Amino acid sequence: MSVVEIEYFSNNQLLILTLLMFIGGDIFISIVGLQCSIAKLRLINKEENKNDDKSNTLYPPCLRFSVWFAGKFIKKAEAKYLLESPSHEICYFHWLSARHSTLLMFSAFGFLFVQFVMFCCMEWNARGLSELNDYERFIGVLFEIVNTRYSGETILDLWSLAPAIWVLFIFMMYIPPYTCYVGANCNEVLKTKRRHKIVEDLMFSPLSYLVIFVILICITERKKIQEDPLNFNALSIVIEVVSAYGNVGYSKAYNCDAQLKRDADCVSRWIGFSGKWSDEGKLILIVTMLFGTLKKYHLNEGRSWKLM
Incomplete structure (x- = not known):
């Protein structure tokens, strides 16, 4: 995609690309290969899976949903086993628990919301968006902020953006794809038993x-x-x-x-x-x-x- 001039894409094409980045093209493959997933997942080493980093931040929620869909409508027995088994038993790095997948989904959309609000407040009348109507600007901004954690395509000249937006984009590119807020009460991922105060739970690094x-x-x-x-x-x-x-x-x-x-x-x-x-x-x-x-x-x- 790096040789394609994205700014000439239509709004519908940008929307389709945005949705594809959200759900990930490899989700459809997981449905086809579900029948042999149990045998394969048991043989995969967990540490090796950590190196298989997915750029799609919603890959685990979409993977879990595809397994649920296959078990619900295609009647696959393996799907029930996957959904009821804890994540450490499956030994697949991208197979997260239902709670963790939900938290990951809300965190991913939260990052997008922060970027969208800040970008609209500071760059709604940016040079590349000034001649567009409100709907076209909305699509352009949405496509721009989604790409900070995905493929990096842009429809704007980044040099013309405010340095505050640069710093925000740098931070979004830096954080790993599966970064999420897990909290304290549902802290099954961190495996800690101590009680957190509300202020401590809201603290950042x-x-x-x-x-x-x-x-x-x-x-x-x-x-x-x-x-x-x-x-x-x-x-x-x-x-x-x-x-x-x-x-x-x-x-x-x-x-x-x-x-x-x-x-x-x-x-x-x-x-x-x-x-x-x-x-x-x-x-x-x-x-x-x-x-x-x-x-x-x-x-x-x-x-x-x-x-x-």
């Missing part, structure tokens, strides 16, 4: 907080990013945020020679780059420093999220 801080600062500094892109870029902000979180004090500083519109009163000094930020950005950076000072108390958080 340190990396997640850094991504959130970077996105917020990219939003507060978006005007300067447009006017002074060589100094204000996503990488410079990431360096500043990580430095603040680690309480290191390392800074990229500010280079007046890199200004596209040279300010005659600007003097290059070895001062903190954050000194050129807005008050809102500085406040977020202060929160980041305080949060990093207390990192000892939240380094082990994020256990309610299962990355696999």
Whole structure:
């Protein structure tokens, strides 16, 4: 697909491609090969299956649904055994329990919802969408955000998007396909018996907080990013945020020679780059420093999220 110009596809074609990415083409193969699945699954080594990583985030729920469908309407006896057996007995990495598959499905749609809301708020009038009507924009945005965790096809020039969207897309590409929120009460995946407090269950990992801080600062500094892109870029902000979180004090500083519109009163000094930020950005950076000072108390958080 990399040699195909996706932007020339019709709305119906984009919808079909989006649905295919959701359900995965290999789901149909699982129905055909169901009759010999028991013998094969017992012989497969679990560790080897972990390396067989699926890019489709909804592969396990769709696989389980296809098995249920085969048992319900095709009357396959093997389907009943698969559905009633625990996942560790099947020894197939992609065969998740019913509860885990449900949580994975809700988590996948949750990630899409976050991307959709943020993309619409910041890039609804993006250069590649400005001449489209509302329905066409909706289809285009949906196709764009789905591809962050699938095939990576795009109908927009990513260079024209806001750096906050870049950071969000980077995070979505980074997390494994089967990442899901498992919670505490239904924590059969994590196999833990200790009781969690509600606040602890909602905690993210340190990396997640850094991504959130970077996105917020990219939003507060978006005007300067447009006017002074060589100094204000996503990488410079990431360096500043990580430095603040680690309480290191390392800074990229500010280079007046890199200004596209040279300010005659600007003097290059070895001062903190954050000194050129807005008050809102500085406040977020202060929160980041305080949060990093207390990192000892939240380094082990994020256990309610299962990355696999």
